[in-house]
Amino acid sequence: MNFKNFRKNYRIADYAMFGLCTWIFIYCMLPWRFASHYDFLTEEDIFEVLVEQVTNNISLQQLPECDYSAIVGENAYTYLKHYQEKVLRNEEILPGGEYYPRDCKARFSVAIIVPYRQREEQLHIFLTYMHNYLRQQRIHYRIFLVEQNDQLPFNRAKLFNIGATIAVQNEFPCLILHDVDLLPLNSGNLYACTEKPRHMCSALDKFRFNLPYTSLFGGVVAIRSEVYNIINGMSNLYQGWGGEDDDFYERILAKQYSICRFEPKYSGYTMLRHKPETPNQNRGQLLTTSHLRFHIDGLNSLTFKENERRIHSLFTHILVEI
Numbered sequence: 001m002n003f004k005n006f007r008k009n010y011r012i013a014d015y016a017m018f019g020l021c022t023w024i025f026i027y028c029m030l031p032w033r034f035a036s037h038y039d040f041l042t043e044e045d046i047f048e049v050l051v052e053q054v055t056n057n058i059s060l061q062q063l064p065e066c067d068y069s070a071i072v073g074e075n076a077y078t079y080l081k082h083y084q085e086k087v088l089r090n091e092e093i094l095p096g097g098e099y100y101p102r103d104c105k106a107r108f109s110v111a112i113i114v115p116y117r118q119r120e121e122q123l124h125i126f127l128t129y130m131h132n133y134l135r136q137q138r139i140h141y142r143i144f145l146v147e148q149n150d151q152l153p154f155n156r157a158k159l160f161n162i163g164a165t166i167a168v169q170n171e172f173p174c175l176i177l178h179d180v181d182l183l184p185l186n187s188g189n190l191y192a193c194t195e196k197p198r199h200m201c202s203a204l205d206k207f208r209f210n211l212p213y214t215s216l217f218g219g220v221v222a223i224r225s226e227v228y229n230i231i232n233g234m235s236n237l238y239q240g241w242g243g244e245d246d247d248f249y250e251r252i253l254a255k256q257y258s259i260c261r262f263e264p265k266y267s268g269y270t271m272l273r274h275k276p277e278t279p280n281q282n283r284g285q286l287l288t289t290s291h292l293r294f295h296i297d298g299l300n301s302l303t304f305k306e307n308e309r310r311i312h313s314l315f316t317h318i319l320v321e322i
């Protein structure tokens with residue numbers, strides 16, 4: 001090879017490398033690599049799949065039923081300053097973080113269950129925003145914060161089982177399993193249960209408003225209490241970050257249910273920033289054998305010690321050792 005040829009080849013290699021890097025860059029930056037084409041329910045489908053169910057005291061109210069068509073139809077962007085700054089009209093909220101509209105009869109009673117430990121700043125942001133957000137939906141809700149009050153690794157799924165047990169004792173027919181660091185962005189993502197368990201946060205900013213994989217079932221989920229019971233809740237065995245939501249998804253499939261999602265314009269969420277949790281090194285192994293334990297590990301094997309239950313003005317605080 002003479003010098004001229006060498007120069008030429010070198011330039012070709014350069015171009016090839018440049019092209020390759022450009023493609024890698026585009027691949028990483030654009031969301032095509034995500035599972036963008038998940039199945040979702042469109043606006044017209046939403047009212048057909050919602051399950052109207054309320055607690056006894058609400059059902060006894062002598063009021064016209066609330067209408068939800070405007071909230072879902074408008075689907076306004078709600079992540080605004082005045083919703084984030086302070087709890088508006090806080091006199092409307094009952095002790096324990098409960099609310100129901102006074103001028104119409106709510107059609108949905110939901111328990112919002114939030115597993116928690118040492119995230120005070122986020123909790124403040126969550127409670128302020130969520131009480132403003134949820135009341136505009138005119139549903140009946142109560143926020144249950146389940147705090148892991150021990151030094152063991154964080155067990156998100158077990159805290160959900162505990163919260164679900166207490167919510168069911170309080171007669172709630174619908175459970176919303178909610179991470180404290182996630183906030184919904186649009187008014188129409190109705191905090192209510194659908195026939196099928198629903199993944200509510202399929203358009204999360206952290207994942208560039210898309211799903212990293214189609215079976216993702218973490219973050220915020222709405223599930224009827226009855227279904228949660230049928231699938232034996234979540235596993236109690238996942239200590240530390242990751243895998244418990246995948247296990248939950250498998251439990252749902254194992255009982256012949258499938259999940260649903262609303263279209264992305266309803267399912268937008270923002271994630272509050274925080275340091276990453278310690279991953280559970282054992283999660284892969286637990287997941288591969290999880291199906292063998294669905295019927296023996298869950299609500300029916302749940303043990304815990306409730307240290308205290310505090311009725312705060314914005315939430316019901318359940319402190320547990322697990």
Ligand code: BGN
Pocket residue numbers: 216218241242243244245246283284287
């Ligand atoms: C997945 C995690 C989920 C988590 C999502 C989104 C696992 C299991 C690996 C065998 N699953 O990777 O728990 O919700 O990422 O962050 O780690």
